[in-house]
Amino acid sequence: MGRIPQEIIDQVLDRTDIVEVISGYVNIKKAGRNFKGCCPFHDEKTPSFVVSPDKQIYHCFGCSAGGNAVGFVMRYENMEFPEALRMLAEKAGVEVPEQRADDGMGGSISAKLYEVNGLAAEYYHKLMKSRHGAAAREYLKARGMTGGTADTFMIGYSPDSWESLRKYCETKGFSPAVLRKAGLTVPSDKGRGDYDRFRKRIIFPIFNERGKIVAFGGRVMDDSLPKYINSPETPVYNKSGVLYGLNFARKSMRDKGCAVIVEGYMDVIMTHQYGVKNIVATSGTALTSRQAAMLKRYTKTAVMLFDSDQAGETASLRGLDILIEHGMEVRVAALPSGEDPDSYIKKKGREAFESVLEQAKGLFEYKLDLLIGRLGKRDVGGIVDEMLPTISKVGNAVVQSDYLKKLAERLGVHEASLRYELGKVKPDYSYRSGNESGPPSGKRASYKTGELHLLGLALTDGKRASRIREETPPGSFSEGPVKDVILRVFDLYGKGVTAREIPGRLLDEYGSDEQRRGAVVQALARAEIGGDPDKAMDDCLCYLKKERRDEKLRSLTLRLKKAQESNNGDEMRELLVKINKIHKEKVT
Ligand SMILES: [Zn+2]
Structure with a gap:
């Protein structure tokens, strides 16, 4: 599938204000530099959903949802990336070029399927209202449906024909492959080409949340069987x-x-x-x-x-x-x-x-x-x-x-x-x-909090990032998403990317990698509620050092115990010296 060029994506994001986008869906109120409200993605009564106009991202302390404006729309509206971007582009007045694809279908498959489904629905609906649809109209009338209702729900009629829809759509430029992919036609096992799935039925177009037609249900008008047939699952219909x-x-x-x-x-x-x-x-x-x-x-x-x-x-x-x-x-x-x-x-x-x-x-x-x-x-x-x-x-x-x-x-x-x-x-x-996320287990969780907070501080300020980098020798961070992200942050600052750009850049980079995305979002959230950032940084660095030291002590003590058990006097002495040295450092 063709990709939307990065410069277009940047343009859309530049001209989009996340506060404006989100306030269209969620009731958010100004709180300091940010906006706050109740998270639409989890159940809560006290607001922990924060929108940052500075960074153009949102995050939730409760469920750690987070991302930029496109991410929000994708999640809220259940949209794929291109669709969400197009929606924002429209509002922002940015033109997004049609996607070109190499799949022979000439563009994004989803877009094609929505289009052909829309065309099919119109075709069936028109037929229902034409002289061919007299029996269908009788049926709907007998069931008490008004013409207005039939229009609203785009109720249609599929004629008693094996190929009328296929031929109609082909004259409008849709290939047999697209029709088949949409589930509108079925390949013939006798090799005579595809035939229409819905024949001599009342057609109910099935809309998605946003009113696009994703599938169809077809009902017979008499007692024959099957009573209903439905579209198969397709790329736009689950x-x-x-x-x-x-x-x-x-x-x-x-x-x-x-x-x-x-x-x-x-x-x-x-x-x-x-x-x-x-x-x-x-x-x-x-x-x-x-x-x-x-x-x-x-x-x-x-x-x-x-x-x-x-x-x-x-x-x-x-x-x-x-x-x-x-x-x-x-x-x-x-x-x-x-x-x-x-x-x-x-x-x-x-x-x-x-x-x-x-x-x-x-x-x-x-x-x-x-x-x-x-x-x-x-x-x-x-x-x-x-x-x-x-x-x-x-x-x-x-x-x-x-x-x-x-x-x-x-x-x-x-x-x-x-x-x-x-x-x-x-x-x-x-x-x-x-x-x-997994259950927070006391020590481990608070230990990670320190790392997360440092990541947040690094994310929000380049100078702080370089100090953190200096004061955390390799091995300071525990293996995992937080470490991966902070190394990438150091890397991006090194390449001259600014603090304002980094969060969005990372969220894009990590795509569907929930763990790393989660680390970015939670870290930002931490940094923002953390009070005086310089003091927080000192505390966290100190904490990190202490953690490392305690870890070293634990492992030395373990070795000491083993040396005692095996009566290895030399090693015991050596270990005791090391342990004492660490204890002395601890006091100062
Ligand atoms: Zn939430």
């Missing part, structure tokens, strides 16, 4: 990273402070038509960690709306633990028997639908009621087995404690025994989205 309707729902989700999760396309579309807009669908798959993280950026509360037949399934509730793990408050609502959101809102209207949502119970209560109803109160073991994994995922200790207490009360058992059982439940790390 099922686990898309929530149907999110592009239409995000504003309303933010405004209402709540996301409603349903199952099907039609549930989203029809509730939207009736004015309930904070609604998304998982499209039949279990909720993934990525989807939970996406929702979490808009709201902290999710209401799961089940059809009546799913509502009795504890298995379908288990998937909701993932939302809890992301720190969301989860509530569960169930529709009356035989109804789904689409049918219910059509029959009863918006108010009745909204009152179902308002009556949603907390996941904890819902699950407990369900289990007691099913198993009976006497099956304490069965109930506890289902409840404890959910409780164990609650991050907030107070809430967790409260749940344990309630559970104990309802079941008539001792809270202490539940607590003991809870201790045995292993957290399921496979749920986690990564990014967690």
